[in-house]
Amino acid sequence: MNFGFTEEQDLLRREVRKFLDAQCPLEEVRKLMETPDGFSRALWKQLGELGWLGLTIPEKQGGAGLGWVDLVVVLEEMGATLFPSPFLATTIAAAALREAGSDAQQARWLPSLADSSCIASLAFLEPSDRWDAAGVALAGRAQGKGVVLSGEKVQVLDAPSADLFVVAFRSGNAISLAVVERNAAGVTVEATPSIDQTRRVGRVRFENVAVAADAVLSEASEATLARVLDLATAAVTAEVLGAAGAALQITVNYAKQREQFGSPIGRFQGVKHPLAEMLVDVESAKSILYYAAWCLDERDPDAARAVSLAKAYASEAFARIGVDSVQLHGGVGYTWEYDPHLYLKRSKWARPAFGDSDFHYDRAISIGEQ
Amino acid sequence: MDFHFTPEEEAFRSEVRAFLDENLPAGANANAPAFLAEWTQKVRAKRWVGFSWPKEVGGGGASIMQQVILKEEMAKRKAPPLGTCFMGLAWVGPAIIQYGTPAQKQRFIPDILDGKYQWCTGYSEPASGSDLASLQCKCVREGDEYVVNGQKIWTSIAMWSKWIILLVRTGGLDSEGQAPGGAMRPASKHEGITCLLVPMDTKGITVRPIKNMSGGSMFAEVFFDAVRVPVENRLGEEGQGWQVTVSALAHERSSIAEVEGLRRKLEELKELARKSRKNGRAALEDDGIRRRIARFEAKIEGMRFNGMRALTKQLRGEPLGTRSGWRSLAALRALVARSRNRRRHTEHPEEHHRRARARPPEGLMSTEDRVQRIESLLREKLGATDVQVVDESHKHRGHAGAAGGGGHFRVTIASPRFAGLSLVQAQRLVYEALGEMMTHEIHALTITTRG
Incomplete structure (x- = not known):
């Protein structure tokens, strides 16, 4: 029984803290929260270069293949300085792709999440305000081998800056996940004013958005x-x-x-x-x-x-x-x-x-x- | 982080469970005196009474993990206590083991283990509760005896105890908070306290039970009127009583096992809520009740895992479970090395300098050895076809790497393993291959890779 962090995890924590103290102290957070984006693109790029964005992404997809215990170390430090960035959103979206995507689907999207070229977010919550499968009403209508999505997601993390959404939808009794690009036809994103200026959220509407079969995550259940x-x-x-x-x-x-x-x-x-x-x-x-x-x-x-x-x-x-x-x-x-x-x-x-x-x-x- | 136990620990847990299956069958009346007497004898034979105590005094000589496992399993099964001399086992015994004379150990330890009689604890006084060190029970030495005058209160089971472990004042503050007779003023009120072991039937001791809110009595007032105690009954040195007390109380290592008792009570509470009714249905179906129970569960789990974190700190130095965790070590090391390497090159030079100086250079390789080691590691682990390592530490003279810690190196490397990899992926392979060298030997690395 060993309920402690390893020396390496402690070192990682120190590195993250030093990086944030140097690059994004609270004075900087205050400046960033007044900007339209709400975060720094330059720091975002650095997160990719440092390998932190790929922390939990499998090695063959350009990540470090580490676990949630390691991630906790990084996120605690980011929380401590209220670091504004789509790191949390992208990490969660990556987890969805990893858990529910085929090898080919993972290879298609995960490398771009690991190297900061793509900001992604999981679009789950709906106006029903339920955080479980029963809360998902967004409809996926079969069309050919793909689906057509119609519905609305709210409180989507970093929706205003996201390039890619992993969307939970319903086809009859089955729940699944689809990957939708922000600029796909029928997708509209609207920033939602939030009490927390360091954290951006938004509403995403899907109006007859066509999703090809290979963008529906094959292992989703x-x-x-x-x-x-x-x-x-x-x-x-x-x-x-x-x-x-x-x-x-x-x-x-x-x-x-x-x-x-x-x-x-x-x-x-x-x-x-x-x-x-x-x-x-x-x-x-x-x-x-x-x-x-x-x-x-x-x-x-x-x-x-x-x-x-x-x-x-x-x-x-x-x-x-x-x-x-x-x-x-x-x-x-x-x-x-x-x-x-x-x-x-x-x-x-x-x-x-x-x-x-x-x-x-x-x-x-x-x-x-x- | 690893919640698995070692095979030896698992084996011990099985041993305890098997013992419980045999000696505490379901439905046994664990409160019956005959059952208790037999139980006490059996756990004593196992050396589970005084389990943490050294073997030479009759204890079990157990490791911390064994103590935890034993307590956990006992609590889960609501087993009767391990030994009956509660205060003797909790702190009187440990204090005697640590501070007692050989004669005192021989006289008291076996009786405590066997539960021959009870001990009570004379610490609190009417004016000294939480602020125990302010105690004023007066004690003066006369020849080979101490003479004690004063009062103790909240003394649990005083009326059924044969001995009392007593804290008295032999020096230091008097009742006005002054040093007696204008003598040397003590540095703190913790000085001048002495610990005595006193038979409760000594002339001059009066016990007056205090009736509590339930109508019964568990604790008492104890009065001392010119009570004479032989000097040989002093535990530790004169004036060392505070130290004796504090180290004995610290003997209880961890609360982790006690949490098991709370977990069991939580289950009982759920069962009660299942059977009881509220607003015409089972209380456990009521949202308010459910959430209150879940909140208890969260608090108890918090305590349990806090205990495990504290225990892990205690165990540092003892072998820890290592079943998982190592497989991702290389990846984690590489990530840390990458972060650190990058930071060092963006940091302010002075800052950089100070940080590296703080790390002792002892035991590091010479620069030539490092160059060779880097080259051989890269050839061996990456099948590199061409490796050039250039020591650039001189360019950084006067700051960190050259002065004390690891060196600055430029590495140009060609390997078929890099084919199809991004720059970042290729560099990561290099960091991984260099592994531990990144911690101390290499301060900064500039990498050029070719497929």
């Missing part, structure tokens, strides 16, 4: 889709916990430095205790997440329950930490100048993303009953 969603949820949770940990750290630093009544406010129990609670929550959720990531890599049957517990716990914890972090900063916590609001806003996006606490608690207890 309800089971593979569930696994893709588990992988995605774990990835989001890693980013969430990186951000929650950073919000806590910023607040601890402030509590040590801000003096009132002749003493740093961190000495007062009214400040100390919520900080301790925050730490317990962040560390507990991280522990569950690490276990979940390991289960996903090992294809352990406990993966789905672990993922749901981690996301449920993390969603609630980060929401509370976001608010408490503002609160504990006092007056300056409400200003634009100080950073807590950036994390609070990320927590608002994160809470429902890929299923909120209620959804995942319900799912965890149902899995336990099976």
Whole structure:
């Protein structure tokens, strides 16, 4: 039994942190979030060159073939600095292609995701607001050997900048995934204003979009889709916990430095205790997440329950930490100048993303009953 | 990260399970005195009482993982306790093992293991609860004896105990927080505390049980009125009591197994919710109840895995399970090397310099050896048909690589393995082939590849 990261994983974490500290500190994040794209194309290209975009993509498709435990390391760091980039979206889309695509389909798309030439995103959620197969209503009508898609997806990660969508659709009782290029006829993308300026989302409409047979992922099924969603949820949770940990750290630093009544406010129990609670929550959720990531890599049957517990716990914890972090900063916590609001806003996006606490608690207890 | 156990650990787990199957059959009345007596004897014979203690004092000499496995399996099956002298096993014994004289070890340890009698713990006082080190129970030495005057409170099972482990003040602060008699002021209130082992039937000890909210009594007040204790009953040195106490309390290594008890309780709670009714249906079908139970589950799992993370830190240095993880090591190393290499060339030179200096150069190869090693690794692992390695460290003199850490090299390499690969893929193969050299021996690498 060994529940720790390897030396190499620790080194990777340090490299990611150094890169982000040097290339994209929070001052830079603030500049980027005011731009139309919301992220830096130059840094995006570097992510490809560094090999991070290909982290979980198989070696024969130009990636490093590493696992979700390794990915967690990178995403925690990206979350900590609220790094704005389509990394999460593209990594999730790559997972969908890898899980549900044939060898030929993987070879067709994955190399371009690994080398940064293509930004991709999984288009799953619909106005039904259900994060499971039953929520998919987007219709795939057979036409020749291919399908014609009609319907709407919402809250699609980085939709405004995506070149490629992996779209969940329904044909009768069957659920499947199709790969659709952004400029395909009948696709319209509309940016959705988000409370979190560091994270771009959008609405994608499909009006009679013709998809050739070879762009319908051959291995897609309800089971593979569930696994893709588990992988995605774990990835989001890693980013969430990186951000929650950073919000806590910023607040601890402030509590040590801000003096009132002749003493740093961190000495007062009214400040100390919520900080301790925050730490317990962040560390507990991280522990569950690490276990979940390991289960996903090992294809352990406990993966789905672990993922749901981690996301449920993390969603609630980060929401509370976001608010408490503002609160504990006092007056300056409400200003634009100080950073807590950036994390609070990320927590608002994160809470429902890929299923909120209620959804995942319900799912965890149902899995336990099976 | 690996949650598998070693074959030896799995074998031990099976041994424990087999023991439980045989000696704790379903439906056994584990509370019956006869059953308990027999159980205690059997686990004692297995040396599972005092399992973590050294073998020379009669313990089991178990590794941390064995302790965890034993506790987990016992908790899962709701087994009776391993040994009956609870405080003796929890901290009195460990303190005696660490600080006791040979005579004290001989006198107390076997009795604790055999559960001959109970120990109680005289720590808290009316004015010293969480702030234990402020305790004031007064103790003065007179010849070969100590004389104790004062009061303890919240002393669990004092009324049924034969011995008490007692903390008293032999120096340091007096009741006004001053050093007694204007003597040398102690550096902290943790000094001047002494630990004594005292028979509860000593003249001058009065036990008054405290009635608790359930109407029963588990703890008591204990009064000391000129209680005389032989000096040979002191544990550790005079004034060393705080250290004795803290290290004994730290003996409990990990809470990981206790979480098993919570997991079991969670199952019982679910069962209860299945049987109970709320708003005309099973309580477990109620969304609110379900989510509350799921929240408990998340908290308990958080505790469980926090425990495992802490345990892993304790185990660093002991052999760890390595069933998985290594297969992706090369790929991960290559990725890290690539990231680091790139960063070093974009960083500010001064920064670059400082970082490399921080790493000790000892044990590294000479430059010639490195050039040779790079060449042979590339030929061997990549079947390179042509390799040229140029040491460019001199170009970087005065900064990092040349000064202390690894060198700067330019490599030109031709290999059929590069055919059809992108530049990035080919370079990755090179990093992988060089493997560990990238960590220390090579500081920076410029690569030109030909198919």
